[in-house]
Amino acid sequence: MDAATLVDQLEAVLAKPETLSGLDNDATKRRLSEAAFRLNLALEAGGDTIHRLTNAPLELALSRVGVQTGLWTALTKENALLPLTNSQLAKETKIDPVLLKRLLRYYQSKGMVAQTGEDAFAPSNITKALASVGGSSGINYFAEMIYPALMGIPEYLRKTEHANPSNPDFCPWHVGHKTEESPFSWLNTHPECMGYFLPWMAGQRDGNPEFLDSFDFEKEVGAGSDSSVPVFVDVGGAIGHQCILFKSRYPQYSGRIVLQEQAHVIEQVKAAPPPGMDGIDAQTYDFWGPQQLKGARAYYLRNVLHDFPPHKAKEILTNIKAGMTEQSVILIDEMVLPEVGTPWRAASLDMDMLACLAGVERSAKEWGEIFEAVGLELVKTVQYTVQCNDCIMILKQK
Numbered sequence: 001m002d003a004a005t006l007v008d009q010l011e012a013v014l015a016k017p018e019t020l021s022g023l024d025n026d027a028t029k030r031r032l033s034e035a036a037f038r039l040n041l042a043l044e045a046g047g048d049t050i051h052r053l054t055n056a057p058l059e060l061a062l063s064r065v066g067v068q069t070g071l072w073t074a075l076t077k078e079n080a081l082l083p084l085t086n087s088q089l090a091k092e093t094k095i096d097p098v099l100l101k102r103l104l105r106y107y108q109s110k111g112m113v114a115q116t117g118e119d120a121f122a123p124s125n126i127t128k129a130l131a132s133v134g135g136s137s138g139i140n141y142f143a144e145m146i147y148p149a150l151m152g153i154p155e156y157l158r159k160t161e162h163a164n165p166s167n168p169d170f171c172p173w174h175v176g177h178k179t180e181e182s183p184f185s186w187l188n189t190h191p192e193c194m195g196y197f198l199p200w201m202a203g204q205r206d207g208n209p210e211f212l213d214s215f216d217f218e219k220e221v222g223a224g225s226d227s228s229v230p231v232f233v234d235v236g237g238a239i240g241h242q243c244i245l246f247k248s249r250y251p252q253y254s255g256r257i258v259l260q261e262q263a264h265v266i267e268q269v270k271a272a273p274p275p276g277m278d279g280i281d282a283q284t285y286d287f288w289g290p291q292q293l294k295g296a297r298a299y300y301l302r303n304v305l306h307d308f309p310p311h312k313a314k315e316i317l318t319n320i321k322a323g324m325t326e327q328s329v330i331l332i333d334e335m336v337l338p339e340v341g342t343p344w345r346a347a348s349l350d351m352d353m354l355a356c357l358a359g360v361e362r363s364a365k366e367w368g369e370i371f372e373a374v375g376l377e378l379v380k381t382v383q384y385t386v387q388c389n390d391c392i393m394i395l396k397q398k
């Protein structure tokens with residue numbers, strides 16, 4: 001194919017994305033996005049590469065400026081008369097118009113806003129993501145908590161002679177933050193970060209399918225359950241968003257729906273229950289001890305085990321197993337990485353886990369080794385996103 005023809009076609013799509021059919025197919029849309037991303041990298045001029053890499057921190061820093069000034073919300077306000085001018089945005093955000101002109105120049109170059117004329121700005125898909133509660137919390141959370149840990153990776157690896165991190169008490173987090181505290185206890189003493197972390201946990205998958213879109217709970221787990229045992233127990237479930245989702249999809253179950261979390265999180269949930277929490281039990285459970293709630297139909301863990309190296313993940317599963325009966329399953333909601341061609345988002349999360357917690361995202365083989373070691377049998381894996389290969393793994397006692 002001729003490159004000039006391809007670029008004409010791509011520019012026509014960029015000018016009018018709505019003319020491209022088939023984008024309602026999530027897998028096609030994802031493939032196209034990934035192919036365009038990889039094509040961009042494959043065609044990058046040598047001189048551009050280092051500038052792209054060295055300026056990478058700017059995206060996070062300047063995203064945060066847009067969060068703290070309310071620029072993203074100003075651009076996405078309902079009833080805003082689009083496009084907006086520099087002076088309209090400056091008035092709303094109180095940013096010096098001279099500075100704002102420079103910021104907007106950067107933002108349009110990264111697709112963070114759409115520039116439709118010399119002094120005309122509108123929201124893009126990226127502006128909308130930045131304006132969301134989950135998005136803005138994620139930006140603040142990464143800037144405060146994760147970024148110093150990522151920048152600690154080289155020094156940490158030098159110190160440990162490039163061994164794979166496996167000690168949660170000493171990982172790049174400790175080097176980057178110059179602390180001996182672990183991230184979870186550090187969060188307790190940094191309430192402003194806890195205020196970013198919890199909404200980010202709830203919103204980090206915005207726009208992606210939910211596990212219950214593809215996983216038939218009634219058929220796989222719930223059939224015949226009654227009020228004598230809990231039906232769904234979310235272990236380490238943050239502020240209960242998955243319990244709320246479960247209850248809204250399966251209001252017919254009489255068995256209890258239970259959120260289990262650390263004491264300070266449960267206190268927070270009880271003090272300010274999120275909408276939809278009524279009828280859901282919130283109870284303290286520390287997963288470093290045996291599960292006290294016996295015989296639940298499903299013990300659900302989303303993004304808990306990826307926080308830990310294998311020996312710790314095994315300890316958690318062994319503790320939960322202590323509560324299981326013949327009827328119980330453990331549902332693990334995590335990414336299952338392909339052995340070839342892992343997408344950028346999943347691979348980046350693996351590095352975030354490495355840096356902060358000596359945690360790890362795992363392939364099917366790596367999950368299998370953990371299950372085998374603790375006497376759990378993998379009954380079935382149901383994939384529910386193409387973005388990150390998010391899956392539900394159903395486990396029974398051997």
Ligand SMILES: C[S@@+](CC[C@H](N)C(=O)[O-])C[C@H]1O[C@@H](n2cnc3c(N)ncnc32)[C@H](O)[C@@H]1O
Nearest residue numbers: 201236237238261262285286287288302303304
């Ligand atoms: C990565 S977050 C995942 C939250 C939630 N499952 C989700 O997917 O949105 C891990 C959760 O584990 C909880 N956690 C950490 N240590 C715990 C412990 N010892 N016992 C119970 N929960 C714990 C944290 O408070 C946090 O909410």
